[in-house]
Amino acid sequence: MRRPPLCGGALDRTTRAGDSRCGPHCARADDLAGPTQGDVTLGKRQPEGPPPAPAVQRIRLRYTKRGRLRFTSHRDFQRAFERALRRAEVPMAYSAGFTPHPKVSYANAAPTGTGSEAEYLEIQLAERRDPEQLRTLLNTSLPDGLDVTDAVEATTSGLADRLQASVWELRLDGVEHAAAEHAVAAFLAAETVEVQRRTKNGLRSFDARGAVVGLEALPGQADRPGNGGCAILRLVVRHVTPAVRPDDVLSGLRATADLAPPVPAAVTRLAQGLLDEESDTVTDPLAPDREAVQAAPPTAPE
Amino acid sequence: MSAESVFPQLEALLPHVQKPIQYVGGELNSTVKKWDECDVRWALMYPDAYEVGLPNQGVMILYEVLNEREGVLAERTYSVWPDLEELMREHDVPQFTVDSHRPVSAFDVFGLSFSTELGYTNMLTALDLAGIPLEAARRTEDHPVVVAGGHAAFNPEPIADFIDCAVIGDGEQAVLEITEIVRGWKAEGRPGGREELLLRLARTGGVYVPGFYDVEYLPDGRIGRVVPNRSGVPWRVSKHTVMDLDEWPYPKQPLVPLAETVHERMSVEIFRGCTRGCRFCQAGMITRPVRERSITGIGEMVEKGLKATGFEEVGLLSLSSADHTEIGDIAKGLADRYEEDKIGLSLPSTRVDAFNIDLANELTRNGRRSGLTFAPEGGSERIRKVINKMVSEEDLIRTVATAYGNGWRQVKLYFMCGLPTETDEDVLQIGDMAVNVIAKGREVSRSNDIRCTVSIGGFVPKPHTPFQWAPQLSVEETDARLEKLRDKIRGDKKYGRSIGFRYHDGKPGIVEGLLSRGDRRVGAVIRAVYEDGGRFDGWREHFSYERWMRCAEKTLPDFGVDVDWYTTRERTYEEVLPWDHLDSGLDKDWLWEDWQDALDETEVEDCRWTPCFDCGVCPQMDTSIQIGPTGKKLLPLTVVGGGGN
Known part of the structure; x- marks a missing residue:
């Protein structure tokens, strides 16, 4: 539970012990008029003036x-x-x-x-x-x-629909390349890999394997000496519901091959876009817009 | 002490904690100066979570004032949540600044701003995580000087063992004075070590070094006297007062965090101080006299601040914002200027009597009108005379009627329970007031869709106020009174369902009371609570009354006192109060007279509009009231761009 704030609080306007500004009841510094909370539908007022300018x-x-x-x-x-x-x-x-x-x-x-x-x-x-x-x-x-x-x-619609899959890089410090390769092979060999994730509604189980289109282990350059090795995973994963995140794939690697990186993986999304099934990679989702603009440049502003 | 960044070690812990963004720094308008190019380095802390501490104006102002100086740097640090604290202890990561993640122990000065006493346990956590000895007496030349400021520092005695010094009053000039002294001492090769540095600070008369004062106690537990134990150390330490707010237009570049915080707006302090004379209000007493920022100064700060931040809301801050002599022109001027930009304006802390619905309407021209908040503080006319809150119920009803007539639908009313001389009847009248507000609202708006929320908490007597001698109401009596009021409101068939009732039990108030009016012996309680795991006492889910009472029972009997002695006991005129040697400018005899006037239900006017009534601040501090009107207007800025679609 979030606590009531200090004087001038904004998140929650309850009172709270402990502010010297005006005594124990303080947290009162509420907006006399801030457009920040409350019901919009109650009043009969309408905003004055013209409606906002349309998008061009x-x-x-x-x-x-x-x-x-x-x-x-x-x-x-x-x-x-x-x-x-x-x-x-x-x-x-x-x-x-x-x-x-x-x-x-x-x-x-x-x-x-x-x-x-x-x-x-x-x-x-x-x-x-x-x-x-x-x-x-x-x-x-x-x-x-x-x-x-x-x-x-x-100039086109459906950007969200074009974001079908992601390419991720997972940097595993302290993990030998060979160990990572072994785990990847075990993961890919499995038909399904059940993993669990804590969500708002409690622990949830789902398959982390089905959405994975590609997964490979590459040798990485260790960051600091004495860390052991470093492996880099390249992951291509389809956007499905429930979403399979890099974390879930790591859970999957732990489940199938006991791969447990000693430090948290550094995870980066490299690309999102339409999935190219043949090359297991994704294409630029802005390309259709770029092509459309080149084909028919929009009229210049007046 | 190594000043190396601990970010690499910290980074490995961040994936395991809640809201990691609060620990990484990099806020817009934050400053990172080169460590080696500065000879005085401050770590500034607001001892609460980042989301509360970051928007704190005090810290933001000092951060900027210090960083603007050549050769001086200031970085910020906040309390880490218990999840990170545990990991930091496990992996030996020290308390760090968010700016460049340097260990707090590497700085010259560690300044903490206490708006509330409930941050004391968090200070101990931070000191310990920083590797700084908790007791000031055990620190060496290699440790930072620990300075406390903020309103709670007006009685720093409960934390006297843990801080090296305290500064009371406005910090802008004080931090620069301290900086110069530290710089000089370091440049001379640190002569006389830590002791000499603290002596130099104490001899300015504006820095309180608790270690240079001995407290003598009487056999009955009261204080006999407080005596300086070094030569040249003053008997009383003065507060600092900044006189021309227009010369101190800070923050100029407010910090804009990536993490969500409690205030997300561009705040401008439109004046400092308040002379309304509400007797319960420590802030109003210790920040006198009133010093207004000019309308043009305000306009400039808003303009520059919005440009620097991109905030969508402006807050005009002060202790009673509608009291600015030119508030009407300020509100209208800003509303005109930013009408196109969808900037919201808010005016916290407005009084019922000063409140002007035109003003509220101006502020919400095209915004929604959801709720208005007023603080009558007391339910009966009689108790409002005791506390000198000169608001009549007719005023309130008239104001509320106009508000409902202008489309507002909800009114929130703040009250206190446990005020001196209060009876059940005084509190039960709060229910009548709420009923009258609803009845009027229904009548004016011709709608039943009207709400009034009553919010009420326990009153805590504070140092440097006329109520500093008053007995605090016990937990049991506070709770019983609040229950009676709740039952009365819930039992009202016609109006009860339109009245919201929010209250807080008396427990946190008693702990706050212990810390507010405590003396050095209370330090043992704070330490015991910290060692027992006490943290984040301002947060309901972390606060434990039982822990505080258990630790008090373990430590206070050695001194022949207990929690009641500090809280529910009434003090007499003769008693030496723990904070008497900290000079807020208020004349103790005047405070006593005002206390007697309170008991007689006699009100006192505001000295801005009536002759001086000798509270003592202006002559004592060589200050004066600074108010307008200047007669200037806030003109629209020159039009940018123009034309458009």
Whole structure:
């Protein structure tokens, strides 16, 4: 349970012992008027003025979660991104109502703690902007590690549908290459690999094998001497429900071959996109947009 | 002491803990200066979880003030949750700063900001994790100087054994003075060791070094006197007061965390201090006099701050924000300026009488009107006279009627239970007040869809207030009174279902009371609680009343006192109070007179609008009230871009 906050609290407005500002009852510094909580539907008021400007352009972005910022949760990223949009003065299209939100759609975020080179989202603008200039501008506003690496104007639908599979890299420090290879072989040989994961609704069992399209063990360069070896797993996994995450595959390797890395694996998503069954790899999900733009450039802004 | 970053060791632990992002730093607008290029290094701590500590304005201000100075660096550290604490102990990772993950023990000064006494056990955890001896007396030249600040530092006696010094009042200038003294002492080759450094600090008259004072006790347990034990150390230590807020426009670049925190907004302190004279309010007493930031200064801070952060909400902070002499122009000016940008404005801490619905409407022009909060504090007219909260029920009902008429649908009312002279009847009248609010709301809005929430907690008498002599109400009596009120509200067939009732039992209040008005002997309790596993006492799920009482029963009898002695006992005029040698500027005789006035139900006006009534602060501290109006207006900024679609 989250605790009631200090003076000026925002998460929960209950009182709490322990603030010298106004005595024990304090936590009262509530908004007299902050547009932050409560029921929207109660009043008969409508927002005054014209409705928000409509969206005139959609832009799809590919971004990263690198280094220590891989510990950013998806909710954390959303707040950081929306603030970066404000700092960069991006002309966002907003939803209507008393608490307008900038129109951003996020797709298939990587779990907290895993790095990523290939996250995707789409924003809707009320004024047209050049995607490449927008990308540069956003990067000056975003913290290092959350970097926008690609921007294209969206002219097609269904970005989310194109994110069929992911390529992951799992760096296992302290694991010999041979041991990793052995475990991978055992995993791939199994028809199903039952694993468990703790979810909001308790412990849940599911198969981690079916969604795995490719898994191989490569030798890695040990980070620090004396660590033992280092192995790198390259994993291609189909997006299914329930999602099979790199962690689940690691659980699977433990279940099938007792592979237990001495330190937590460093996990990075390298790519997401349409699954190419023949080569066991994925293709750029922004390619259809790029091709469409090249075929028929959108009309210039007035 | 090695100053190497411990991030590699920490990183390996992070996948195993909750919300790891809070430990990695890298917040927007955070500063990492080169270690070797600075000769005075501060570690600043808000001794609570990151989500509470990061938005703390005090720490943010000092962090920026210090980092702006050449040759000085400041990094931040917060309390780690028990899951990480356990791993850190197991893997020998010390308490670290989030900025560059250096061990806290490598810094020159370790400054802690205490908004509440409930952070004391967290300080001990941090010291221990840092490898710094818990007792100040056992520290050597190689350890940081541990400085306490914040409102709780106005009575630092319960933590006197654990801190090297305390600073009371505004920190902006004080940290720079301390920095210069540390710099000089280091440059001279640390003459006289730690003792000499502390002496230099103490002799300024503005830094309290508990080790330089002996406390003598009377046979009955009360304090006989407090005497300096070194020459040149003052009998009383003064508080610090920053006089021109416009000269200190901090934070200029507020920190924007990636992790979710309790306040996600651009906060601007619009004035400091309050002279309303509510007798229970320590903040109002110890931060006198009132010093306003000018309307143009506020406008500039908001503009720069929003640019630097991208926040979508502005909070205009102070102890009673609607009291700023130009609040109407400020609110309207900001609402006009940011209308297009979907920036929300909020005004915490407003009083019923100062409240102006026009102001609230201005702040929510196109926002939703969900809830308004007021703090009548006491249920009866009589008790409000005792506490000097000059609000009449008619005022409240009139304000509430206008609010409901303007589309607001919920009112939240804050009260205290256990105020001096209070009877059951005073508290039961809270129920009547809530009923009247609902009845008026239904009448004005012609709707039954109206709510009123009553929120109530136990009153804790605080040092440096007229109630510092008052007996605190016991846990049993507090709970019994709250239950009676609950039963009364729930039993009301016509209105009861529209009234929400939130209350907190009396237990945390008694521990807070023990720590608030405690003396050095209470330190033994704090230490015992910490050693018994006590942490995060401000969090309901971590706080254990039973543990505190058990540890108090183990330690206090040696001194011939107990928890009741510190909490429910009324003090007399003659008694030497543990904090008497810390000078908040308030004249003790004036406080006593105000206490007697409280018992007589006599009210005192606000000195901003009436002649001075000699609380003592201005002459004692050589300060004065600084208020407007300046007559200036907040103009819209020059239009950026223009045209558009």
